[in-house]
């Protein structure tokens with residue numbers, strides 16, 4: 001099992017709001033282990049077992065080794081629809097709702 005990422009050691013998770021996804025695939029270029037474009041042309045997160053998670057609001061853990069790539073995805077996402085949040089209290093740390 002991969003070690004999960006965290007700010008100050010906190011576990012993080014990421015989800016995508018497909019309603020705003022433009023399908024450009026930037027996130028997949030940054031972190032193909034975490035994001036994937038489906039045949040509908042929208043990006044989804046994948047489970048640690050590489051399964052595409054298509055339930056709206058589905059989250060997946062952010063592996064420590066991919067934190068920078070996932071954070072950069074959230075910053076560069078043209079749809080502002082990648083949300084990275086703490087598992088413990090669901091506070092967003094990267095993405096459009098981060099402080």
Ligand code: SF4
Nearest residue numbers: 021022025027077079
């Ligand atoms: S970077 Fe954002 S808008 Fe682009 S495919 Fe990924 S989630 Fe969708």
